[in-house]
Every structure is written in structure tokens, then in C-alpha cells.
Amino acid sequence: MAIAGLKEPLEVVTTEPSPVEEAVETTIGMLQRLSLVNDEQALHSSLTGEFTRLVELGKGRLYVRLPAGVKTSQLIELANTLAVERGFASVFTWPHFWVPDTEANSLTEQELDGSFVAFTAQLALFADSNSKYDPLLHFAGLSFDDMYRDNGRPTQLEKIGQAQAEFVAQHPGAALDTCDQRDYLVWYIVDMIRGVPTGELALAQGFMRVPRHGRRRVGGDSCVGGVCSYDGRARLVGSYGSAGGDVGVGLSVGFLED
Secondary structure, eight states, X not given: XXXXXXXXXXXXXXXXXXXXXXXXXXXXXXXXXXXXXXOHHHHHHHHHHHHHHHGGGOSEEEEEEOOTTSOHHHHHHHHHHHHHHTTOOOXXXXXXXXXXXXXXXXXXXXXXXXXXXXXXXXXXXXXXXXOSSOTTOXXXXXXXXXXXXXXXXXXXXXXXXXXXXXXXXXXXXXXXXXXXXXXXXXXXXXXXXXXXXXXXXXXXXXXXXXXXXXXXXXXXXXXXXEEEOGGGOOEEEEEOOOOOTTEXXXXXXXXXOO
């Protein structure tokens, strides 16, 4: 029998957070895990404003690019901690390319940590295609450079230069850059915090080359650095640079300082 004398409960309405709101909250979560938050309220307001501006530039993934003072080793350490918490293997790093002093042409500490001096809000653009692979991958199916140029088709490096020129012409006050291993580690960390399913992690469905470090001879081969998240594991590895349908580059946009 029903119980008498009680009010009907208020209807509970749940709403999904907007892409900006979700990006702000998860970014703050990452920055807190890195012990970088001084004033959460000010940070929340600043990120909301910057991310709101960025979504006007296109569709993509909102994130914060970290300055060189936040070492790549710190990002890998946090990625390892979060991965293990979820039962994944720790970050795989191919030493010949990614570990300084492994050999003469391995990345230096400065190259690994980058040269950015400030925290900047960025939008990693989604490619304009219906590919079954990760939407962050641009110019898939093209070779990286002249070494494996395919029947006179443009290379990824050439397409990057063209895209940068077109973007600047269309969006004065903003800049288009390629994504690198540090951007990828930020995406991976945020996805770990969000609890993203294995198959939906950034670059779980494809491989992103890192043009910033160019081609170099390491491990007995001529290679380009690359990253991916196969089987839930973050991987910093290498690529010969030939054309592949699931192999692209990442493009990130941000506003120039006023």
C-alpha cells in the first residue's frame, strides 16, 4: 500500500556538460595532479574564456599546452600512475628516438621538453573527413617527406605548410601548429582522468607522427617520431615515414598573445 502524507519529489533533471565545461573540469583535474593550481576559481574562469573563444575556430579537442618547465618526465610519470590505476601497462618509450643520450641522434632534454614558455589554451583540430580512424589525424595516406613520396603526391610536410598559410589568412590573430608528444601525453592523461574507454582514447585508432623533431637516423634506421594509444597503452615510438591510411599528423590552433 502507498504511504500517505508525503509530498511528491521534485523532478530531477540531469544535463550533460558542454564540451567547454567538460574540458575545463578535466583540465583542472590534470593540473591539480601536477600540483600546478594556485587559484582554482581564477583558473576556471580563465580556461572557460579561452576555450569558449577557441571553439569558434573549428571542431576539435580543447586542452592546455604546457610550458617547458613542466618536464616531459613528469607527464610520463603521471600517465604511468593513472594507467596503472586503470589496469593498463605503463608508457612505452622507444629509447633510440625518445630517451636523451641513448645515441647521438636521440632527442635532447630540451627537444623532449619543448621551448614553450607559457601555459596556452589550444584546440587540436579534427580532420575534415569521414575516416574510421582518429579524427585528430590529418593528411593520412600521405608520406611524411620526400624519402617515401608516393607517385608525385604531396607529402604531409607540404600539406602542413599549405594548411598553416591558409589558416593564417582566414584567422588573423591565431596560429596553426603541429602537435607533438607533449600534447599527446596531455590528451592521454585527461582521458585517463575521464575514464574514457580503451577504444576511445586519443589515438587508439591511428598513429600520429611528430613533425617537430624531423627525420633522424636512430636505431639503425631513418625514422620520424610518432605516438599512439594501442590497447590502452601510451606509446612513444617511431615511423619510417611511408604512406599509411591510419598514419597522420596533428594540427593545433591557438590565439597569439594580445
